[in-house]
Amino acid sequence: MHNREAGADADRGDPPRLGNQGRRQRHPLGRNSFPLRRADSPILQAAQAARSAVTPKPPRPTTIVDAPRLSKHLGVDLVLASETLQYTGSFKYRAAYNVASHVKQSHIITASSGNFGQAIAYACALFGKRCTVVMPSGAPRIKVDAVREYGAEVDLVDVKKKSRLERLGELAKKFPEAYVASPYDDLLVIEGNASLAKELFALGLDLDFIIAPIGGGGLTSGLVKAVEDSGKKIEVLAAEPLVSNDAAQSFRAGHVVALAEESNTIADGAKVLRLGDNNWKILSHGLAGVVEVTEEQIKEGVRLLFALANLKAEPTGALSLGAVLAQPDRFKGKRVCCVISGGNADPAQYAKLVEGI
Numbered sequence: 001m002h003n004r005e006a007g008a009d010a011d012r013g014d015p016p017r018l019g020n021q022g023r024r025q026r027h028p029l030g031r032n033s034f035p036l037r038r039a040d041s042p043i044l045q046a047a048q049a050a051r052s053a054v055t056p057k058p059p060r061p062t063t064i065v066d067a068p069r070l071s072k073h074l075g076v077d078l079v080l081a082s083e084t085l086q087y088t089g090s091f092k093y094r095a096a097y098n099v100a101s102h103v104k105q106s107h108i109i110t111a112s113s114g115n116f117g118q119a120i121a122y123a124c125a126l127f128g129k130r131c132t133v134v135m136p137s138g139a140p141r142i143k144v145d146a147v148r149e150y151g152a153e154v155d156l157v158d159v160k161k162k163s164r165l166e167r168l169g170e171l172a173k174k175f176p177e178a179y180v181a182s183p184y185d186d187l188l189v190i191e192g193n194a195s196l197a198k199e200l201f202a203l204g205l206d207l208d209f210i211i212a213p214i215g216g217g218g219l220t221s222g223l224v225k226a227v228e229d230s231g232k233k234i235e236v237l238a239a240e241p242l243v244s245n246d247a248a249q250s251f252r253a254g255h256v257v258a259l260a261e262e263s264n265t266i267a268d269g270a271k272v273l274r275l276g277d278n279n280w281k282i283l284s285h286g287l288a289g290v291v292e293v294t295e296e297q298i299k300e301g302v303r304l305l306f307a308l309a310n311l312k313a314e315p316t317g318a319l320s321l322g323a324v325l326a327q328p329d330r331f332k333g334k335r336v337c338c339v340i341s342g343g344n345a346d347p348a349q350y351a352k353l354v355e356g357i
Contacts (some may be wrong), residue, residue, distance in 0.1 A: 057126060062199050067308060075332050077333065085343075088118040089343050091196060096123040101127060137158050190221050211239055
């Protein structure tokens with residue numbers, strides 16, 4: 001091949017060329033480069049705007065966990081709807097995303113024991129909004145750190161001296177232009193939480209009960225509203241710590257009952273003084289009841305989820321399973337969905353809970 005090329009060159013009267021010298025020569029590097037754009041070029045501006053634009057992250061679908069060993073242990077046809085893999089580690093992102101995506105204000109302030117704080121901080125970051133979160137000084141360190149890492153300002157308050165809601169009121173006066181988001185007593189929060197039940201219905205699950213933790217009532221009121229709108233005959237039950245039982249007291253009294261101070265329950269997500277007004281309007285006629293769960297039953301729920309379902313849940317997230325432990329006869333043989341609301345457990349506390357399993 002090389003010799004034939006050399007011969008052809010000789011026939012044309014050209015000097016022989018070696019190797020790839022007989023092939024078409026490339027232009028020097030850079031000869032075909034595109035023209036440079038100035039920094040103020042409309043093309044560059046459009047590209048930069050696209051990179052900086054908000055990338056919406058709607059809530060992830062809930063994770064359905066089939067746990068046959070746990071079902072057998074409890075004597076219940078059990079479905080676990082786990083929100084532990086939701087963005088920010090709990091169901092609270094459903095509500096937070098709905099709030100941040102709908103309100104026009106550029107600053108959102110709220111009070112939270114941790115999970116809603118993380119969720120609203122992340123949602124605000126996605127939508128370019130400022131966020132301030134009032135948290136109890138005794139909140140788990142993992143949750144306080146996470147709220148800050150998501151970009152929010154944390155305002156710690158000693159709840160023995162001043163409630164979170166009092167401090168929230170002070171900040172509302174300081175920032176009158178901000179949107180004050182309740183973690184539960186907000187129609188946008190309730191609407192966001194209803195999406196969880198709608199996902200369960202879309203899966204075609206034939207359920208007798210849906211059990212979910214209750215603090216201020218945001219999750220359970222969302223579930224009740226979704227069930228009512230669907231026309232399905234499913235009983236929604238709330239699971240509440242016995243030592244923080246304002247919801248149970250409210251149902252017995254027929255009106256909202258407030259606790260004098262926050263309890264010391266291990267389920268920190270349920271440390272509220274009272275149900276929200278918007279939540280009570282829905283729950284008072286739509287909730288099938290409140291199951292009071294002891295601290296030991298909450299702890300046992302955490303251990304069972306770990307040992308028999310391979311699921312890491314924070315104590316509040318295990319309340320629904322604790323309700324099954326509290327009233328086993330009520331659920332025997334029934335098709336029960338336990339909402340595992342979150343997995344943001346304090347590492348040291350969690351290690352102690354599951355130690356020795």
